[in-house]
Amino acid sequence: MNKSKLLLICIYFLGLTSFLIFLLVNTPPFMHWLNDRNAGYGDLYSLCKVKNFNEKLPPRFNISELPKNDADIYLIGDSFSGIARDFKHLPIQLGEKTGKKVDAIIASDVDIRFFYPQNYPRLIHSSRTRRKIVIIECVERQILTYYQNFTNYKPEEFVSTPYAKISELANKINIHLFSQAGAFYQFFFLNSPGFSSVTEFWNTFKFNRFGTIAKETPVYSKNPPFIFYFEDTKKDLVKSFYANHSDSVIKKTAENIAHIGKILHENFNAELIFIPVPNKYTIYHKFVNNDSYDQFLPKLQTALELRGVVVVDLYHPFVNSNELLYYPTDTHWNRRGIQIAVEQTKKTLDRISINQN
Amino acid sequence: MLFSSIQFFVFFFMLIAGYYAFPYRLRMPFLLLANCFFYMSFAPVLILLLFSIIVFDYVITLMIEKSTGFTKNILFSLGLLFNLGILGFYKYYLFFIITLAPFLAIFNISCPFPVINVVLPIGLSFYTFQSISYIVDVYRGEMSAEKSFLSLSLYLSFFANIVSGPIERAQNLLPQFKTDHQYNYDNVVQGAKLFYVGLFRKVVIADNLAKYVNQVYDNNGAYHGMPLILASYLFAIQIYCDFAGYSEMALGLAKALGYNLTLNFNSPYKAKSIPEFWKKWHISLTSWFRDYLFVALEYIYAFLGGETITKTRWYVNMLVVFVVSGLWHGAGWSFIVWGLLHGVFLISSPLLKNFREQLAALTRINKAPRIRSAIALFTTFHLVTFAWIFFRSGTISAAFTNIVNIFDFNYNSNSISVNYLALAIAVSTFLFIELKGSIKTSIIKHSSNTSVFLTPVLRIAFYVIITVLILFFGQFEATNFIYFQF
Structure with a gap:
């Protein structure tokens, strides 16, 4: 076989392999399987793949069923509410602890519409006569992204009209094929069987030789082994620990959240409770540096309370705790972290109920 | 989809394998599809803008070629205005407002134009320049208007140079979409x-x-x-x-x-x-x-x-x-x-x-x-x-x-x-x-x-x-x- 034919065969082989990869990356069940398969060492580890940080974590559980109708508490949360390992999910624990029916929707940053609870379909269709609680749980890094500017979505986008269905389908196609495709491919090559051991070997070698690590986890501590997500640490990001949280930014954000509370009160007979979850870096940056915190969360909490929004304070209990509340190789809280969150929320709910009585 | 990304490598390997595997009559439509996919990876909706320019160029150059005298000049001006108008709006509108407002403020006049934060479509400066050069070349009679919509679309949307050049002349690139490119080792x-x-x-x-x-x-x-x-x-x-x-x-x-x-x-x-x-x-x-x-x-x-x-x-x-x-x-x-x-x-x-x-x-x-x-x-x-x-x-x-x-x-x-x-x-x-x-x-x-x-x-x-x-x-x-x- 001459070299020209050999090259053509190589081209066809690479083309077919790429097509297969393209199909796999765009097959949600496969990507979910891949995600579950790699969850054992933490989401940050699956992004950096450096062996020095491959601490084994408890297995992850999928969220179990929740009551779908006539709940007492409607919880809108991010992955902190949607991910559980050796403990039950936040909404489930909250239901057990308070004895109330909790409905939950886990939103994500690829579709932030549901962080505006007035768009929550089951809440829209719930009885107006019963008083309800709406809880928004949101990690610190996303608060400004979601609430610094108030986004007025059209309700018809959230009910089952053909327009809503087409819009949702177009959004999914956009996410998979275009807007988030780069992240999907990266995840595939870092974590799929056949590639993951090679990338792990290579990344570990580069880390130990040159100290280079994935851009998603640029800040780390070797002792104790701890890695942080880039959105918490990158200085020019609005989500970051280092972002400019000026008084005007905090005021505007608090006003927007308070406005959501007002809409809920007037239209749904519901009271808003806001749970800002501190970033892992906010609590544990002391492992890597002595950078001072600009007190974004305490300031925001004060601003929200001034505007009548009930807030569950997690920052102070977390920062004062001597226990480890987050997994070293994952962005999320651990069993103890969620326990404190549930206790604090329960206390807040009790306080509201006493005040109302 | 940057050229240096994994996503692009997957895209290109599929493209080159498909390109040489398909017979000639399917090769160009396949390439156009790939061009669209590539451009949409930056912002899907902007493909509409690109195609509006292609359709406009296709029609206007055919009309320019058939017309003479005053009509020809009007059509030519229209072609330039359309392309420059799009480029001007997306790229310079905000700059124009920001520059104009302080001048008007000196005379106590508020700026009559609203501030619109328009996002610059990727590669716009490059493909509008290609488009303008094509219209000018047809007007000057240096080349004839392209009869094949497919070829013109390929010329203005070619993935390799659409986002950052080189700014190719139609006389160089367009004819290349009309010839069969067999696999060649070199x-x-x-x-x-x-x-x-x-x-x-x-x-x-x-x-x-x-x-x-x-x-x-x-x-x-x-x-x-x-x-x-x-x-x-x-x-x-x-x-x-x-x-x-x-x-x-x-x-x-x-x-x-x-x-x-x-x-x-x-x-x-x-x-x-x-x-x-x-x-x-x-x-x-x-x-x-x-x-x-x-x-x-x-x-x-x-x-x-x-x-x-x-x-x-x-x-x-x-x-x-x-x-x-x-x-x-x-x-x-x-x-x-x-x-x-x-x-x-x-x-x-x-x-x-x-x-x-x-x-x-x-x-x-x-x-x-x-x-x-x-x-x-x-x-x-x-x-x-x-x-x-x-x-x-x-x-x-x-x-x-x-x-x-x-x-x-x-x-x-x-x-x-x-x-x-x-x-x-x-x-x-x-x-x-x-x-x-x-x-x-x-x-x-x-x-x-x-x-x-x-x-x-x-x-x-x-x-x-x-x-x-x-x-x-x-x-x-x-x-x-x-x-x-x-």
């Missing part, structure tokens, strides 16, 4: 080499230098003296390797599919004068301005009753061309100043010729041509680097702050946290590739014979070293190519 190998060297320039040289440059230039006022001088030199190398790297990758990708794009860079920092620099830097844009804007200015002058070309008019036209070139690079005053500076440098070149000769005679440098060449090269490089300060600083005030701070050696600047090994490798490999002219001749240009500079063993070693450096020091973060913003 094309693929040559394309791969071009791509590989371009990738190296981008991810190893440009992106490592960017880390230093960004720390200094993104913190205006925080760095003085040496760090600022070094950052200015490094930016000159960074922007060259970033853009030339992209162009080489584009050339390589196109070549692998059998298409020849225009060489966009030809060792510009080896130029010994500013006019020579512009013959070597972003060649496709420079020639575009020469053939369309400069010539148009001459027409306008002739239309207004002017006679023969005078020196003064040539100078004025040159300044206009370079100011427009600055504006093309970015909607901001600092870009305009950058263009103006180059215009001034360029017209100074012939004006100061006698003075240079006298100085050379006085210092007897004219008897040492090598030293004279070195001085000319040194001066040209420093003039270009000085102008880059305006380009990189973002605003004129920031640029002046930087220029003043360059001479302040007493200030204790913050330390800069970069990987100095990677930085040293970036600079040394840049110098090696640039100084070793034979490598550039054989790899970067369209020559398939790499053996002219290296024996087979050394050639393999060369690519192994490049691979190792890419693997160890390549920056595969999602850093856009600088020229994407234009």
Whole structure:
């Protein structure tokens, strides 16, 4: 076989392999399987793949069923509410602890519409006569992204009209094929069987030789082994620990959240409770540096309370705790972290109920 | 979908395999589909804008070709207005409002235009320029209007050059979509080499230098003296390797599919004068301005009753061309100043010729041509680097702050946290590739014979070293190519 034919065969082989990869990356069940398969060492580890940080974590559980109708508490949360390992999910624990029916929707940053609870379909269709609680749980890094500017979505986008269905389908196609495709491919090559051991070997070698690590986890501590997500640490990001949280930014954000509370009160007979979850870096940056915190969360909490929004304070209990509340190789809280969150929320709910009585 | 991303590799392998596997009649529709997919990866909805330009161009050029006299001129003007209108709205509307509002405020008049934050569609400056050149060529009768909608669509949406050039002339690229490109071993190998060297320039040289440059230039006022001088030199190398790297990758990708794009860079920092620099830097844009804007200015002058070309008019036209070139690079005053500076440098070149000769005679440098060449090269490089300060600083005030701070050696600047090994490798490999002219001749240009500079063993070693450096020091973060913003 001459070299020209050999090259053509190589081209066809690479083309077919790429097509297969393209199909796999765009097959949600496969990507979910891949995600579950790699969850054992933490989401940050699956992004950096450096062996020095491959601490084994408890297995992850999928969220179990929740009551779908006539709940007492409607919880809108991010992955902190949607991910559980050796403990039950936040909404489930909250239901057990308070004895109330909790409905939950886990939103994500690829579709932030549901962080505006007035768009929550089951809440829209719930009885107006019963008083309800709406809880928004949101990690610190996303608060400004979601609430610094108030986004007025059209309700018809959230009910089952053909327009809503087409819009949702177009959004999914956009996410998979275009807007988030780069992240999907990266995840595939870092974590799929056949590639993951090679990338792990290579990344570990580069880390130990040159100290280079994935851009998603640029800040780390070797002792104790701890890695942080880039959105918490990158200085020019609005989500970051280092972002400019000026008084005007905090005021505007608090006003927007308070406005959501007002809409809920007037239209749904519901009271808003806001749970800002501190970033892992906010609590544990002391492992890597002595950078001072600009007190974004305490300031925001004060601003929200001034505007009548009930807030569950997690920052102070977390920062004062001597226990480890987050997994070293994952962005999320651990069993103890969620326990404190549930206790604090329960206390807040009790306080509201006493005040109302 | 950046050329240096995994996503792009998957896309391209599927494209090239499919391209050579399909029979000729399906090959072009397949390529058009791939072009659309590539462009949509940046922002899906903007494909509508691109296709509205293609449809408009298709119709208007057919009409221009069939019409004569006044009608032809009207249709031609309409074609230009449409393209310039889109470019103007997306790229310059906000700049126009921001510039106009303070002027009106002096007379207590509020700005009548609303502030709209329009996002610049990626590659708009490039494909509208291709579109304009096509319309002008048809109007001038230099080529006939394209009858195949498919070919015209391919010309204006070709994935290899749509987002960052080279700005291809229809006369060069369009006919290539009408011929059958069978699989050719030499094309693929040559394309791969071009791509590989371009990738190296981008991810190893440009992106490592960017880390230093960004720390200094993104913190205006925080760095003085040496760090600022070094950052200015490094930016000159960074922007060259970033853009030339992209162009080489584009050339390589196109070549692998059998298409020849225009060489966009030809060792510009080896130029010994500013006019020579512009013959070597972003060649496709420079020639575009020469053939369309400069010539148009001459027409306008002739239309207004002017006679023969005078020196003064040539100078004025040159300044206009370079100011427009600055504006093309970015909607901001600092870009305009950058263009103006180059215009001034360029017209100074012939004006100061006698003075240079006298100085050379006085210092007897004219008897040492090598030293004279070195001085000319040194001066040209420093003039270009000085102008880059305006380009990189973002605003004129920031640029002046930087220029003043360059001479302040007493200030204790913050330390800069970069990987100095990677930085040293970036600079040394840049110098090696640039100084070793034979490598550039054989790899970067369209020559398939790499053996002219290296024996087979050394050639393999060369690519192994490049691979190792890419693997160890390549920056595969999602850093856009600088020229994407234009």
